[in-house]
Amino acid sequence: DAGVIQSPRHEVTEMGQEVTLRCKPISGHNSLFWYRQTMMRGLELLIYFNNNVPIDDSGMPEDRFSAKMPNASFSTLKIQPSEPRDSAVYFCASSPSGGETQYFGPGTRLLVL
Amino acid sequence: TQLLEQSPQFLSIQEGENLTVYCNSSSVFSSLQWYRQEPGEGPVLLVTVVTGGEVKKLKRLTFQFGDARKDSSLHITAAQPGDTGLYLCAGPKTSYDKVIFGPGTSLSVIP
Numbered sequence: 001d002a003g004v005i006q007s008p009r010h011e012v013t014e015m016g017q018e019v020t021l022r023c024k025p026i027s028g029h030n031s032l033f034w035y036r037q038t039m040m041r042g043l044e045l046l047i048y049f050n051n052n053v054p055i056d057d058s059g060m061p062e063d064r065f066s067a068k069m070p071n072a073s074f075s076t077l078k079i080q081p082s083e084p085r086d087s088a089v090y091f092c093a094s095s096p097s098g099g100e101t102q103y104f105g106p107g108t109r110l111l112v113l
Numbered sequence: 114t115q116l117l118e119q120s121p122q123f124l125s126i127q128e129g130e131n132l133t134v135y136c137n138s139s140s141v142f143s144s145l146q147w148y149r150q151e152p153g154e155g156p157v158l159l160v161t162v163v164t165g166g167e168v169k170k171l172k173r174l175t176f177q178f179g180d181a182r183k184d185s186s187l188h189i190t191a192a193q194p195g196d197t198g199l200y201l202c203a204g205p206k207t208s209y210d211k212v213i214f215g216p217g218t219s220l221s222v223i224p
Contacts, residue, residue: 004155043156043201043214056211091155101146102212104155 002026004105006092012111018080021108024073025094033102034067034077035091043091049075082112116140117202117215125221129191134218136185136202145185145204146212147176156201192222 005024013019025032033048047057049069057067064083069075079086089109093102118137126132136145144163148156160169162178162185169176173196175188189196203214 042216045211045213048211093155101158101161104157106153107155 004092004094004103006105006108010109013082014113015083016081019082021077021090023075023092026103029094029096031095032075033093037089084112087112116213119215119218123219126192128222128224131190132192133186133188134200136215138183141182142204145178145202147187148201150199194222194224197222
């Protein structure tokens with residue numbers, strides 16, 4: 001069975017550029033989560049969706065970040081414009097039931113120069 | 114202030130040794146989960162504990178949920194290099210809350 005799929009796996013970009021991260025959750029899962037992981041702050045929840053609807057976006061750092069889930073099999077996290085402090089590993093996770101068991105993707109390693 | 118604290122932050126041991134890592138909070142959690150994250154990968158769920166005082170075993174790993182549901186421990190017997198990784202505890206305060214993660218314990222098992 002395919003797990004959570006994220007693309008790209010690595011992204012290097014320059015400050016000011018737009019970055020789009022993509023996620024395909026496990027088929028049949030109702031909830032999708034975007035996390036950011038850094039050495040300083042650990043794993044932080046940015047936003048989560050339930051049945052394609054954003055439920056809690058209180059972790060989104062600022063207006064430069066936006067996330068969409070147009071259908072049950074696809075979500076994007078966009079950063080525009082990107083800044084060096086956005087450099088981190090971004091994980092997408094999905095859950096069949098609403099959060100207690102989450103299945104993580106391999107992550108996207110973002111470096112903003 | 115972290116809602117979930119983990120200790121130690123880093124641990125380096127020799128193969129064959131035993132170890133215990135801890136997850137603590139001042140708040141009660143409806144359940145706690147333990148994840149292991151290997152370098153370059155996403156976290157993978159190891160176990161969920163739900164009942165105060167509950168003990169679960171997964172091969173050489175023993176997980177315990179505190180009686181008051183505010184803390185948990187993970188004990189590894191005869192550690193192996195394959196146990197190397199970041200161990201994260203996580204949980205929702207109630208079944209309706211989002212899951213929050215602790216900062217993790219980074220374990221290195223040296224052959």
